Amino acid sequence: MTGIILDQLSIHIPITPLLLFSLGALLFVVWAIFTIIARYHWKNYGANKFDVMKMTFIYFIGSAILLALIGVFAVIYAIPAN
Amino acid sequence: MIEIDKNEQILRVVHRHWFVLLGDIFALVFFLALPVVLLVAMNIIPITKVLSFTGSIFAAGGFFFFSWTLIVWMFAWKMWTDYYLDVLIVTDKRIFNIDQQGFFHRESGSFRIDRIQNISVDQKGIIQTLLNFGTIHIETAGENEEFIAEYIGNPHLVKKFINELQDHAIERSQLVHFDGNEIASIVKPNAPTTGDIERLTHNDSDGL
Numbered sequence: 001m002t003g004i005i006l007d008q009l010s011i012h013i014p015i016t017p018l019l020l021f022s023l024g025a026l027l028f029v030v031w032a033i034f035t036i037i038a039r040y041h042w043k044n045y046g047a048n049k050f051d052v053m054k055m056t057f058i059y060f061i062g063s064a065i066l067l068a069l070i071g072v073f074a075v076i077y078a079i080p081a082n
Numbered sequence: 083m084i085e086i087d088k089n090e091q092i093l094r095v096v097h098r099h100w101f102v103l104l105g106d107i108f109a110l111v112f113f114l115a116l117p118v119v120l121l122v123a124m125n126i127i128p129i130t131k132v133l134s135f136t137g138s139i140f141a142a143g144g145f146f147f148f149s150w151t152l153i154v155w156m157f158a159w160k161m162w163t164d165y166y167l168d169v170l171i172v173t174d175k176r177i178f179n180i181d182q183q184g185f186f187h188r189e190s191g192s193f194r195i196d197r198i199q200n201i202s203v204d205q206k207g208i209i210q211t212l213l214n215f216g217t218i219h220i221e222t223a224g225e226n227e228e229f230i231a232e233y234i235g236n237p238h239l240v241k242k243f244i245n246e247l248q249d250h251a252i253e254r255s256q257l258v259h260f261d262g263n264e265i266a267s268i269v270k271p272n273a274p275t276t277g278d279i280e281r282l283t284h285n286d287s288d289g290l
Contacts, residue, residue, distance in 0.1 A: 013132060027149055027153075030156075034160075047171055051166075070148045070149055073145040
């Protein structure tokens with residue numbers, strides 16, 4: 001039933017490697033802006049420098065892992081399967 | 083920026099109780115589980131009729147899953163920042179009440195410890211009683227409004243700490259009007275000393 005409706009709508013979105021890289025780049029820009037705002041708050045309003053250092057460390061480690069995974073999967077997708 | 087003088091010492095930073103984070107944690111778990119729900123939905127809805135993949139579907143799935151996780155990760159840090167920056171800072175002279183609501187809304191107020199007239203603690207319900215958190219109301223002299231700090235862990239301990247600081251501050255302010263001999267005759271043998279204050283500030287580090 002749902003398949004028939006989707007056939008009739010004839011919506012077709014090709015997921016190209018370029019689309020994935022564009023989405024990844026957009027996400028990276030959003031992350032960078034968020035990071036600047038969050039870091040500004042921690043640095044200026046945080047009452048304990050050691051806590052801020054720990055938060056910054058955890059935040060950047062986690063973000064780096066996620067960004068790396070996003071990049072790896074985008075690259076794997078772009079490699080043509082033979 | 084917290085407007086603390088150079089010669090002012092932070093004695094205690096009081097955060098809200100972790101219980102207030104529970105709602106946020108549940109929301110995060112829900113958002114994190116959303117791709118799994120979507121994956122189940124994909125079995126019902128033939129998504130391949132709408133999307134055409136030029137590469138591995140597994141890789142595309144991984145890409146979208148970790149992109150979503152990064153968004154949830156940022157959302158989590160926004161929640162944590164709200165929680166972390168919402169504090170009651172007790173210095174040796176003043177108390178700062180900072181209310182952080184999102185990144186772009188911050189309210190802060192401060193008052194001198196020797197201006198405090200009354201401190202009361204309000205614990206409502208079984209959860210607040212069992213988990214030992216509640217609301218602290220601080221009334222100050224003058225026309226200032228009442229300061230309210232909600233969801234504070236160990237509120238009675240915080241109240242005791244502020245009361246002792248207040249006693250010490252009042253005694254110190256009275257002593258500046260006397261010379262050394264008069265001070266010796268006035269000071270009570272069990273009056274809190276600077277050492278007592280330091281001991282108080284380091285005693286219950288995990289409780290507040």
